[in-house]
Amino acid sequence: MSILIRGGTVVNADREFRADVLCQDGKIIAVGEHLSAPADTEIIDASGQYVMPGGIDPHTHMNLPFMGTVTADDFFTGTAAGLAGGTTTIIDFVIPDPKQPLMDAYKTWRGWAEKSAGDYSFHVAVTWWDDSVHADMGTLVRDYGVNSFKHFMAYKNAIMADDEILVKSFSRALELGAMPTVHAENGELVFLLQQELLKKGITGPEAHPLSRPPMVEGEAANRAIAIANVLNTPVYIVHVSCIESLEAITRARSKGQRVFGEVLAGHLTIDDSVYRHPDFDFAAGHVMSPPFRSKEHQAALWQGLQGGNLHTTATDHCTFCDTQKAAGKSDFTKIPNGCGGVEDRMAVIWDAGVNSGKLTPSEFVKVTSTNAAQIFNIYPRKGAVAVGADADVVVWDPQGTRTISAKTQFAKGGFNVFEGRTVRGIPSHTISAGKLVFKQGELRAVQGAGRHVDRPAFSPIYDALGRMASQAAPKAVQR
Numbered sequence: 001m002s003i004l005i006r007g008g009t010v011v012n013a014d015r016e017f018r019a020d021v022l023c024q025d026g027k028i029i030a031v032g033e034h035l036s037a038p039a040d041t042e043i044i045d046a047s048g049q050y051v052m053p054g055g056i057d058p059h060t061h062m063n064l065p066f067m068g069t070v071t072a073d074d075f076f077t078g079t080a081a082g083l084a085g086g087t088t089t090i091i092d093f094v095i096p097d098p099k100q101p102l103m104d105a106y107k108t109w110r111g112w113a114e115k116s117a118g119d120y121s122f123h124v125a126v127t128w129w130d131d132s133v134h135a136d137m138g139t140l141v142r143d144y145g146v147n148s149f150k151h152f153m154a155y156k157n158a159i160m161a162d163d164e165i166l167v168k169s170f171s172r173a174l175e176l177g178a179m180p181t182v183h184a185e186n187g188e189l190v191f192l193l194q195q196e197l198l199k200k201g202i203t204g205p206e207a208h209p210l211s212r213p214p215m216v217e218g219e220a221a222n223r224a225i226a227i228a229n230v231l232n233t234p235v236y237i238v239h240v241s242c243i244e245s246l247e248a249i250t251r252a253r254s255k256g257q258r259v260f261g262e263v264l265a266g267h268l269t270i271d272d273s274v275y276r277h278p279d280f281d282f283a284a285g286h287v288m289s290p291p292f293r294s295k296e297h298q299a300a301l302w303q304g305l306q307g308g309n310l311h312t313t314a315t316d317h318c319t320f321c322d323t324q325k326a327a328g329k330s331d332f333t334k335i336p337n338g339c340g341g342v343e344d345r346m347a348v349i350w351d352a353g354v355n356s357g358k359l360t361p362s363e364f365v366k367v368t369s370t371n372a373a374q375i376f377n378i379y380p381r382k383g384a385v386a387v388g389a390d391a392d393v394v395v396w397d398p399q400g401t402r403t404i405s406a407k408t409q410f411a412k413g414g415f416n417v418f419e420g421r422t423v424r425g426i427p428s429h430t431i432s433a434g435k436l437v438f439k440q441g442e443l444r445a446v447q448g449a450g451r452h453v454d455r456p457a458f459s460p461i462y463d464a465l466g467r468m469a470s471q472a473a474p475k476a477v478q479r
């Protein structure tokens with residue numbers, strides 16, 4: 001069975017052009033004008049629409065055990081919701097408990113992800129350190145297609161990585177040709193501010209942003225960037241939410257340091273007034289870290305995206321329902337941190353970014369797909385409408401509209417931070433691995449159809465002393 005997408009305008013990161021796209025056996029096999037349709041081909045009329053690479057969300061948490069509960073979306077419902085929004089690949093996280101062998105955690109998460117409807121890959125978090133962690137990082141790069149390791153600088157007494165872990169893990173990542181990534185918040189400061197707020201009797205969700213002011217993020221971003229600078233490793237800062245961390249990235253990049261920034265669709269469009277809403281469920285539904293910030297930060301983040309100091313957009317999709325969030329009814333530090341978005345990211349970024357003139361369609365493709373593919377070394381298999389690429393394609397109707405609501409979403413959790421927002425520019429069709437999985441509102445996601453995506457190691461680079469990093473890990477085994 002083939003699919004011929006006819007009459008559309010192809011948009012890649014580098015250009016827009018009129019062309020038909022022929023998909024067969026899970027791959028794009030032809031891109032050009034007036035393509036003929038082989039027998040047994042489904043034709044999609046894309047006239048007046050854009051034909052873009054399937055979205056890549058480099059930051060999700062499906063089926064995450066966190067803060068005493070487990071997220072509402074598992075790998076099937078979460079990836080299915082992504083397909084409905086035009087996102088065909090997610091990069092999720094294996095998060096070992098401290099002292100849990102990385103390989104054990106990795107195999108557990110791989111088992112959970114078997115039910116995925118769309119393609120997936122994993123960053124692996126380094127939450128503790130000993131020689132076995134050093135060894136497991138090598139195994140994961142060499143044999144399991146992992147090329148990025150996550151470090152939570154927040155979440156003291158849980159999964160927080162201190163400076164010793166950052167230094168040892170970043171160094172190991174350099175040896176292996178892997179990308180260190182960080183959740184940049186100073187966990188010690190957060191812990192102190194949380195205790196002070198509780199002592200003052202400020203226990204509601206309005207305390208959440210007060211316990212994590214922008215400087216708490218800026219300090220950690222600066223520290224991670226400085227460590228990367230001294231060790232000569234690249235570094236990727238996830239969910240950059242504020243001016244302070246954006247400035248740290250901009251400053252480092254202006255001096256030639258290899259720093260990448262990710263921004264969430266939520267942090268680009270939602271401000272901190274949500275925490276002052278009188279309804280607990282509404283305010284708690286927006287509790288995530290880093291928190292939504294005051295309005296000036298959103299404007300700066302858009303400039304960061306436009307100016308090339310922020311590179312990818314993500315969602316940090318980590319959904320909890322109201323009864324789960326209610327765990328923090330009398331103590332905000334117990335509200336499970338996380339919000340959704342995997343289904344809405346692309347439409348929200350198009351509506352707020354392209355319709356406003358901030359982004360061109362090609363820049364939209366860069367920040368919703370191509371940059372993530374290139375930074376995490378799966379381009380051009382992913383992130384391009386090109387012959388030989390995976391047939392992950394979204395047909396985008398720039399005039400189509402949708403009003404986002406938890407009542408109509410496919411994602412679980414029963415809450416949506418973009419509730420009530422009417423967006424213009426929505427997917428009309430999503431093709432994943434050559435299959436039509438979403439068609440004008442009808443979701444045809446298939447449990448287990450998703451595949452794990454190996455991400456090869458990067459070539460070795462010189463360490464801070466000008467020595468070639470030790471023997472690079474052989475390329476990942478394609479399974």
Ligand code: URQ
Nearest residue numbers: 288289290316318337338
């Ligand atoms: O910190 C993260 O990225 C995970 C635990 C999701 N929760 C959140 O508040 N961002």
Ligand code: ZN
Nearest residue numbers: 183239289290
């Ligand atoms: Zn985080």
Ligand code: ZN
Nearest residue numbers: 059060061316
């Ligand atoms: Zn996260």
